[in-house]
Amino acid sequence: MKKLFAVALALVLSVGIFAGCNASGTSSSAPVSTSAPAASSSASPSDDPTQMTAEITWWAFPTFGQENADDPAGTYEQKIIEAFNEKYPNIKVNLETIDFTSGPDAITAAIEGNAAPDVLFDAPGRIIEYGKNGKLVSLDDLFTDEFVKDVNNDALVNACKGNGTAYMYPISSAPFYMVINQKQWEEAGALEFVNQEGDRTWTTEDFEKALKALHEAGVNPGTLFCQGQGGDQGTRAFISNLYGAEIANADMTEYTMNSEAGVKGLETAQKWIQDGLLGNGVAYNGGSDIELFKTGSTSFTLCWGTSTQLVNQATLDENAITTLSLPFPSDDGVPALEYLVNGFCVFDNGDDTKAAAAKEFIKFVCDDETWGPKNVVRTGAFPVRASFGDLYAGNEEYKLLSGWTKYYAPYYNTMDGFANMRTEWWNMLQAVTNGDDVTAAVNAYVENSNAGMA
Incomplete structure (x- = not known):
């Protein structure tokens, strides 16, 4: 029996995978690094997150659309990092872009080689699997009452969890x-x-x-x-x-x-x-x-x-x-319909300060008053936060797609053994x-x- 979700997001709630449907079709044999603002390489915890000193690595699939057609992958992501460093000058973020063809294998190899990134931007299908296998840091502390109320969709919140623990912090979603x-x-x-x-x-x-x-x-x-x-x-x-x-x-x-x-x-x-x-x-x-x-x-x-x-x-x-x-x-x-949820996870690399810095980074990307809505638009999807409002006013195609929430099927991507x-x-x-x-x-x-x- 087909199940229809009664509760929709502000506009619409990836796919898809893949989440694969975000792919541009390009491939590469290894992540591509992009330069990041300089910062101290030492790590020391601080009561003031903006004064935290750490160096983290972010692996990103090509989910953010570039602002100009001829911009290479990672150009927009680097702008996010530069904006983040205006607020967090002592957290150096090293960006490495991966693609949907070779990226999944590259992540697996990095995990097995104890060389996983600190931050990954992906979808629940893979992220929750990593979490269940003990490779990720819990993000339960990011799922505040305010955030859950703003999302106002239990199905989407649960899609970010494995065995009751939140492993992915979502920013946007859309149907496949x-x-x-x-x-x-x-x-x-x-x-x-x-x-x-x-x-x-x-x-x-x-x-x-x-x-x-x-x-x-x-x-x-x-x-x-x-x-x-x-x-x-x-x-x-x-x-x-x-x-x-x-x-x-x-x-x-x-x-x-x-x-x-x-x-x-x-x-x-x-x-x-x-x-x-x-x-x-x-x-x-x-x-x-x-x-x-x-x-x-x-x-x-x-x-x-x-x-x-x-x-x-x-x-x-x-x-x-x-x-x-x-x-x-x-x-x-x-x-x-199946649907995409875009979001971030933090790998457990045995360094509490790096993990804390990674959390501050993903909160900035998803929740910053200025950059949060801009980043949602660059994913081409719809905000998970209702408070972001209509980011695509006047776009009739997006208005159509926003109505497809009522056709969303049960979300099976976080089932045990999904990767297999x-x-x-x-x-x-x-x-x-x-x-x-x-x-x-x-x-x-x-x-x-x-x-x-x-």
Whole structure:
């Protein structure tokens, strides 16, 4: 049964992953360092946080959109650091930018090598896993009564916790969804099957009609990407929505995609791939699928969000691509959307002063009266704090997306074994794409995912 959240944020509450849907599609083999203001390298606690002396390292995925299209990754983040140092002159922040393709492995390697950063900007899926594994500092003290009241959303607050402990401090949130190339769909005669009124909800039947129209016109569809975990929340939402499958049970104790509805959704996707209506995505993850879309090589992507739009807008403009945001099609026309939560965690590197300095830094980024709202806007998402108000006044697209809170599905990303489930998911999709028996593949996925919860 699809669950609808009754309480919305001020506008809307990532995805997505990934959280993968924030990816720009770029990759690198290692974090990229950016210079930071000088400060003493010694660390000494102080009753006055502004006089604290410490040196910390911040790893950042490309979630903050740069202010100018030609600005390299990390340019805006460096401005945040400079503003922070006006208030905290003795805390040196070393910025290292990572990407969504190689970044997750780089974090894992750093943790295993006892070289984790002090601060990471990411999403709950990975952060809560790190916390449950004892790698993070508790952030319970940041979740004051005032903050929780301002957020006014128990589901989002709980998404930042693992086993009752807060490990992530959130700044913004937004839904994950799909997006189409409006011109390509219109020229192919596929746009007529898209509901452009109200919330733009549509059915699986109409989506299939659109796929056939694209195919007959010789227009490439999007792919069911499954090369790796990047952006995998988009494919899970897509498959589960087709016929109303539940990814997990109501109390989040087991994965349940081997239901009749789940099997039907996977069998339908398999047939679409075999018929050429849906792209074979074995060679692509979410980031590379986005690359195909933003260059006009495919006509839709299942991996999108507000941050993705912001990060890739310049390229879309260069390629004369006008996007149309759509919720995932569903059998009953009522989608169940996953959503992104952007936020920070602090790694436990055995230094209380560095941890305290890291907390002061993330509070500044998220809560500063001047920089907090600005930073939310640069994520392309919506504030978790209701007190920040409407940061996108006059933006009709964001007004539409803010109404999609009522379609938010249960948040399963903080379940035990979530990281293992993600690996099992794309392995299963590869098997389905290659023509293997769907029931056997999804049963193995569920069995292995549930075994990984132990």
